[in-house]
Amino acid sequence: MxxxxxxxxxxxxxxxxxxxTTISKLSKECVLxxxxxxxxxxxxxxxxxxxxxxxxxxxxxxxxxxEYQMVGLDEQHKDIYLGFNSGNLARSLITLKSAKTLKMKxxxxxxxxxxxxxxxxxxxxxxxxxxxxxxxxVVIPRKMWSDFQxxxxxxxxxxxxxxxxxxxRTTIDRxxxxxxxxxxxxxxxxxxxxxxxxxxxxxxxxxxxLRVETYGGPIDHSDSESETQINEDMSKVCHCRVxxxxxxxxxxxxxxxxxRTVCSIIHKKLVIxxxxxxxNVKLQCFITGIVY
Amino acid sequence: MDEExxxxxxxxxxxxxxxxxxxxxxxxxxxxxxxxxxxxGLKFTxxxxxxxxxxxxxxxxxxxxxxxxxxxxxxxxxxxxxxxxCLNIFGSGEESSLKMYYRCEGSPLLLVLQPQSVYxxxxxxxxxxxxxxxxxxxxxxxxxxxxxxxxxxPAFLGLLSDLERSCDIIEIxxxxxxxxxxxxxxxxxDRSCIEVPKSSDMVQSFSCEEPxxxxxxxxxxxxxxxxxxxxxxxxxxxSSNGLLLLQLKLEKEDQRQMFSExxxxxxxxx
Amino acid sequence: MKCxxxxxxxxxxxxxxxxxxRFGDELYLESLPECMLLRTLNAAESAYAxxxxxxxxxxxxxxxxxxxxxxxxxxxKISMKSALNTFKxxxxxxxxxxxxxxxxxxxxxxxxxxxxxxxxIVKTHYVSILDCKAMQAVYTKDSVPNRITxxxxxxxxxxxxxxxxxxxxxxxxxxxxxxxxxxxxxxxxSLKVIRTQINLKPLEFTSYTIGTExxxxxxxxxxxxxxxxxxxxxxPIQLHFETTGRPAVFIVHNGSTFEAHFVLATSKADNAxxxxxxxxxxxxxxxxxxxxxxxARKKVHIDNDIxxxxxxxxxLFNFIDIPDEIPPPSALFNGDGAINGVNEETNNVNSSKINxxxxxxxxxxxxxxxxxxxxxxxxxxxxxxxPRAIRGVILAEDSDSE
Numbered sequence: 001m002x003x004x005x006x007x008x009x010x011x012x013x014x015x016x017x018x019x020x021t022t023i024s025k026l027s028k029e030c031v032l033x034x035x036x037x038x039x040x041x042x043x044x045x046x047x048x049x050x051x052x053x054x055x056x057x058x059x060x061x062x063x064x065x066x067e068y069q070m071v072g073l074d075e076q077h078k079d080i081y082l083g084f085n086s087g088n089l090a091r092s093l094i095t096l097k098s099a100k101t102l103k104m105k106x107x108x109x110x111x112x113x114x115x116x117x118x119x120x121x122x123x124x125x126x127x128x129x130x131x132x133x134x135x136x137x138v139v140i141p142r143k144m145w146s147d148f149q150x151x152x153x154x155x156x157x158x159x160x161x162x163x164x165x166x167x168x169r170t171t172i173d174r175x176x177x178x179x180x181x182x183x184x185x186x187x188x189x190x191x192x193x194x195x196x197x198x199x200x201x202x203x204x205x206x207x208x209x210l211r212v213e214t215y216g217g218p219i220d221h222s223d224s225e226s227e228t229q230i231n232e233d234m235s236k237v238c239h240c241r242v243x244x245x246x247x248x249x250x251x252x253x254x255x256x257x258x259x260r261t262v263c264s265i266i267h268k269k270l271v272i273x274x275x276x277x278x279x280n281v282k283l284q285c286f287i288t289g290i291v292y
Numbered sequence: 293m294d295e296e297x298x299x300x301x302x303x304x305x306x307x308x309x310x311x312x313x314x315x316x317x318x319x320x321x322x323x324x325x326x327x328x329x330x331x332x333g334l335k336f337t338x339x340x341x342x343x344x345x346x347x348x349x350x351x352x353x354x355x356x357x358x359x360x361x362x363x364x365x366x367x368x369x370x371x372x373x374x375x376x377x378c379l380n381i382f383g384s385g386e387e388s389s390l391k392m393y394y395r396c397e398g399s400p401l402l403l404v405l406q407p408q409s410v411y412x413x414x415x416x417x418x419x420x421x422x423x424x425x426x427x428x429x430x431x432x433x434x435x436x437x438x439x440x441x442x443x444x445x446p447a448f449l450g451l452l453s454d455l456e457r458s459c460d461i462i463e464i465x466x467x468x469x470x471x472x473x474x475x476x477x478x479x480x481x482d483r484s485c486i487e488v489p490k491s492s493d494m495v496q497s498f499s500c501e502e503p504x505x506x507x508x509x510x511x512x513x514x515x516x517x518x519x520x521x522x523x524x525x526x527x528x529x530x531s532s533n534g535l536l537l538l539q540l541k542l543e544k545e546d547q548r549q550m551f552s553e554x555x556x557x558x559x560x561x562x
Numbered sequence: 563m564k565c566x567x568x569x570x571x572x573x574x575x576x577x578x579x580x581x582x583x584r585f586g587d588e589l590y591l592e593s594l595p596e597c598m599l600l601r602t603l604n605a606a607e608s609a610y611a612x613x614x615x616x617x618x619x620x621x622x623x624x625x626x627x628x629x630x631x632x633x634x635x636x637x638x639k640i641s642m643k644s645a646l647n648t649f650k651x652x653x654x655x656x657x658x659x660x661x662x663x664x665x666x667x668x669x670x671x672x673x674x675x676x677x678x679x680x681x682x683i684v685k686t687h688y689v690s691i692l693d694c695k696a697m698q699a700v701y702t703k704d705s706v707p708n709r710i711t712x713x714x715x716x717x718x719x720x721x722x723x724x725x726x727x728x729x730x731x732x733x734x735x736x737x738x739x740x741x742x743x744x745x746x747x748x749x750x751x752s753l754k755v756i757r758t759q760i761n762l763k764p765l766e767f768t769s770y771t772i773g774t775e776x777x778x779x780x781x782x783x784x785x786x787x788x789x790x791x792x793x794x795x796x797x798p799i800q801l802h803f804e805t806t807g808r809p810a811v812f813i814v815h816n817g818s819t820f821e822a823h824f825v826l827a828t829s830k831a832d833n834a835x836x837x838x839x840x841x842x843x844x845x846x847x848x849x850x851x852x853x854x855x856x857x858a859r860k861k862v863h864i865d866n867d868i869x870x871x872x873x874x875x876x877x878l879f880n881f882i883d884i885p886d887e888i889p890p891p892s893a894l895f896n897g898d899g900a901i902n903g904v905n906e907e908t909n910n911v912n913s914s915k916i917n918x919x920x921x922x923x924x925x926x927x928x929x930x931x932x933x934x935x936x937x938x939x940x941x942x943x944x945x946x947x948x949p950r951a952i953r954g955v956i957l958a959e960d961s962d963s964e
Contacts, residue, residue: 085754088756091725091756092756092758094722094723095722095723109757110753110757111753113757122716122719122766123715123719125765125766127763127765127766129720129760129761129762129763129766130760130761131723131758131759131760131761132757132758132759132760132761133723133756133757133758133759134756134757134758134759135756136753136754136755136756163410163412163413167382167410167413170381170382170383170385170386171381171382171383171415174377174378174380174381174383175381177377178374178377199420200371200374200419200420201371201374201378201400201417201418201419201420202400202417202418203378203381203415203416203417203418204415204416204417205381205413205414205415206413206414206415206416207412207413208412208413209412210412447681450654451683453650454650454651454685456647471684479644479647481641481644481689481690481692482644482647482672482687482688482689482690483687483688484647484685484686484687484688485685485686485687485688486683486684486685486686487683487684487685487686488682488683489682489683491682492681492682492683493680493681493682494681494683
């Protein structure tokens with residue numbers, strides 16, 4: 001197995017750092033899948049056993065790297081799967097702030113490592129200096145690769161384009177100090193509501209005039225008592241209760257410069273947040289609904 | 293306010309709830325506060341044991357609309373932490389308009405907030421209320437004021453920040469003789485003393501007939517620091533029974549004022 | 563002692579206290595005719611700091627004001643916490659403090675720090691004196707083969723690449739390169755830790771002399787503390803070091819009013835990834851032996867309690883405890899650094915033993931004899947030993963090639 005990639009532009013370096021930092025906030029452990037056309041960052045839920053990923057990020061290498069070479073496990077299995085501590089990678093990338101070049105490669109030092117060779121200009125002189133980080137990794141055996149495939153989800157009930165993540169994050173951060181769970185409610189009429197309910201208060205932040213991507217058809221509410229707004233067509237409304245902290249962690253992705261984020265909800269079951277950038281980076285986060 | 297709400301016990305509107313939010317955070321050292329809507333303005337009171345009582349007072353002219361029914365007492369207990377978080381729901385970088393509604397006794401307090409820079413979002417909050425316990429009256433009419441000191445708030449904050457936090461007791465000595473004001477703290481093995489003559493720049497006025505020495509728990513006096521940070525002026529008044537009253541004035545950009553007040557009970561000599 | 567520190571220098575004193583606070587919990591003050599010294603030692607006795615303020619740092623300096631003896635300066639120990647309380651925010655002090663008076667209140671056994679601030683405000687701190695002793699360490703500063711002068715910015719920048727969880731750094735210096743690497747004790751965790759390495763070029767330094775290629779390892783905590791000290795005062799740092807096991811000395815000074823020495827114990831980094839426990843022990847022992855050599859020349863005191871100290875590790879410093887009654891330094895040592903004699907006034911019961919040991923002073927001490935070892939360690943009653951006096955003199959022969 002071989003891997004070698006070089007990054008020389010400040011823009012990609014910044015984006016790459018922001019992506020890895022966001023991932024490190026969501027989870028300590030992360031899997032990097034190196035394929036011939038893309039890099040994938042995959043995070044699974046730490047607390048449960050083998051489970052489908054909760055974060056799936058695709059990075060097409062051509063925009064980020066000026067050089068990219070990889071040789072997979074073998075002829076039939078052309079990818080490389082590596083497990084590592086996301087915090088380690090995030091902290092090493094802090095050096096990228098002022099770097100000239102980044103070279104990433106697979107090496108074997110005291111164990112298998114992802115080595116980052118970073119060339120940094122010195123503020124004190126004309127010299128550049130070399131900073132090397134060896135990040136210990138674990139090579140994931142082929143038989144476990146099936147655990148790290150892209151989650152396949154059913155057609156969502158409503159997909160709606162979110163307002164700016166920064167705005168959402170401010171509000172969710174205030175809400176999470178008051179309640180552990182948030183209910184996200186979306187309607188095919190372009191309305192999104194974030195709501196918390198505790199012994200002490202009920203707080204609802206309501207967005208309107210949002211762009212609706214898809215509407216999967218009338219939603220069945222016969223089995224529950226849903227709160228209705230006046231003049232609202234409940235067949236177009238779906239909602240899902242999620243952990244406020246998890247939602248807040250994903251929203252720290254506001255640091256990644258992005259075009260748009262789409263929120264897809266499968267009524268009561270799943271919330272999928274999908275962020276897309278100009279460079280075709282796709283970051284998807286899957287938050288399972290909490291059901292009592 | 294419209295027809296529907298005219299019978300409400302209390303309704304008010306404000307262009308921006310930001311200063312009110314800061315003021316509430318400054319007295320947020322307990323879970324709940326007593327909310328009192330008086331004809332002159334809003335008052336929030338927080339108590340720690342029987343030793344400290346803090347209030348935030350927002351005169352009615354800070355509101356664009358302010359209405360209290362004069363045939364009822366609008367007074368209830370509410371979570372000050374939740375109230376402050378709701379006022380801040382769109383973040384401190386955003387100016388949000390605020391509307392408050394309290395329908396009748398036992399109703400929740402309803403807040404409606406809308407950020408000025410974003411048109412398509414609003415937040416409504418229902419904060420549940422409880423019956424208020426009576427507010428302690430610490431002032432004793434029979435005890436006259438023996439000393440009064442008016443200081444610039446930022447300078448006083450600097451002084452308090454400099455005191456060693458691990459000390460339990462703060463001793464305040466006021467005297468007509470130099471050095472007029474001295475603040476002493478006792479540590480494990482050390483003693484620190486700050487002397488402020490009345491001629492100092494930070495003293496705006498000073499009156500004291502007889503020397504007086506008062507002791508308070510440093511932790512109690514430090515409770516005023518958040519309020520000091522947003523205020524311009526602080527008035528210290530000592531009564532003959534040792535009760536310390538600190539009155540802080542906050543001035544907004546539009547020249548309107550808000551106030552906070554702290555009563556601190558002295559430590560008795562053993 | 564009584565002295566006045568002008569407003570512009572109060573910040574320097576404040577920064578000094580903050581830096582020393584990151585080394586040790588106790589602050590030793592000593593006033594001498596020409597200067598005032600502040601010293602501290604860390605709990606593990608692997609890091610020592612000494613800052614000397616010359617007479618010209620002060621607007622008024624009287625080293626033995628209030629002293630009972632004519633030539634006696636102040637020697638005392640105060641808690642670092644007390645010192646920090648006096649210099650709470652050095653940055654603000656610059657703008658607010660006009661003058662600082664430090665004086666001894668002998669009756670109350672307190673050291674008084676009085677800050678005269680703007681607007682007529684006076685802050686006075688009455689600090690209890692914990693002990694009336696001075697403390698000093700012995701180390702080689704000048705006759706070292708490796709000497710580097712660096713801007714603090716260069717090193718501070720290099721350190722930003724390390725994790726805050728890294729606690730030791732290995733420095734590998736040769737004529738061609740200067741490499742910094744994070745260092746972890748070998749354990750199961752070491753395989754999970756990021757290894758970071760920075761290569762700096764000799765050209766990046768203001769001056770660079772490597773006589774002997776060396777690899778030394780020392781703790782980052784104190785290194786970071788001395789770097790921020792240099793950074794706060796915008797001063798360069800001089801590194802003086804020799805071989806593995808010898809302390810490395812970092813010097814920060816402004817050329818006129820003060821000079822700071824930060825001395826860090828060093829150890830040998832295990833290059834092998836899986837060093838076994840036994841290897842580590844050997845290293846420790848070797849360190850102890852070389853330091854025994856150093857101290858053998860200087861020891862003069864036997865304290866029965868010292869045997870307890872032997873169980874602790876990494877004593878790289880000869881730690882001298884100076885009682886009040888010792889006369890001034892000049893009388894006490896001859897040219898080659900050996901100790902001449904001891905003050906008869908010492909009412910220390912061990913004085914007779916002290917005389918005996920002076921003869922054995924000249925024997926190249928082999929560290930095996932337990933009695934000898936006992937005499938060496940930390941608390942050696944000795945006259946005020948001034949390291950400057952031994953400039954150019956090797957304190958100890960190399961015990962063995964390491």
